[in-house]
Amino acid sequence: MKRLSTKSTVYLIDGSNFAMRFWEKAGGTSPEELEREFMAWLGGISRTETLRASCFRVVFDGPYRKSGAAGPSVTVYYSDSEPADEMLVERGYFMQSEGIRAIIITSDNGLRERAAAEGVKTMTCETFQHLAQAELRKGIR
Numbered sequence: 559m560k561r562l563s564t565k566s567t568v569y570l571i572d573g574s575n576f577a578m579r580f581w582e583k584a585g586g587t588s589p590e591e592l593e594r595e596f597m598a599w600l601g602g603i604s605r606t607e608t609l610r611a612s613c614f615r616v617v618f619d620g621p622y623r624k625s626g627a628a629g630p631s632v633t634v635y636y637s638d639s640e641p642a643d644e645m646l647v648e649r650g651y652f653m654q655s656e657g658i659r660a661i662i663i664t665s666d667n668g669l670r671e672r673a674a675a676e677g678v679k680t681m682t683c684e685t686f687q688h689l690a691q692a693e694l695r696k697g698i699r
Contacts, residue, residue: 562689566611568653569686570646571600572664573616573625573634576683579665593618594626601628606693615649617642643669650678 577596578589597616604614613631619642625634637645646662650673653660662673665683673680 562608562686562693564608564611565659566613568658568660569612569614570650570653570660570662571614571616571686572642572646572662572666572669572683573618574620574642575664575666575669576687577618579683580687590623590625593623597626597628597632597634600632602694603690604629604631606690606696608693608696609690617645643672647672647676647678651676654678 573593573596574589577592580596600614600616603609604612610631613633614628615633615635616628617635617637618625619637621638622636628634635645643666646664646669650660650662654677661679661681662669663681663683663686664670670680670682
C-alpha cells in the first residue's frame with residue numbers, strides 16, 4: 559500500500575499496542591503520557607484532507623482513564639475486563655458484514671491472524687504511521 563485511501567473508512571485502532579510501540583521511543587514517562595501523545599498525533603492525522611471522511615475508533619486495554627481529546631472523528635473505548643482484541647475483532651467483523659469499510663490497525667500478529675480469519679482487513683501500526691505521516695507532510699507543504 560502506497561497511500562491511505564480517501565474512501566470513508568473506519569479505522570479500528572489497537573490503542574495500547576500503537577501508543578506503546580512508538581511513543582515509548584520518544585521518551586514518554588508513563589503509559590498515560592504515551593496515550594496522550596498518541597491521541598494528539600491521531601487528532602492531527604484525522605484532520606488531513608485524505609482522512610477527513612474517515613473515523614477512528616481507538617480501543618485501549620483496561621479501565622477508563624483520561625487519554626486526551628483528539629477530534630470529532632475520533633472515539634475512544636476502554637476494554638475494562640474484556641480484552642481489547644475481542645472488541646476490535648467483533649467490531650471489525652460486524653462492520654465488514656454490514657458493508658462498512660473497516661481496517662484493524664495493530665502490530666499484534668495474533669490479533670491480525672484472528673481478524674484475517676474473520677475476513678477483516680488489517681494494517682500494521684508501522685504501515686499506518688508511515689502512511690499517515692506522509693499525509694501530514696503533504697499538509698505542511
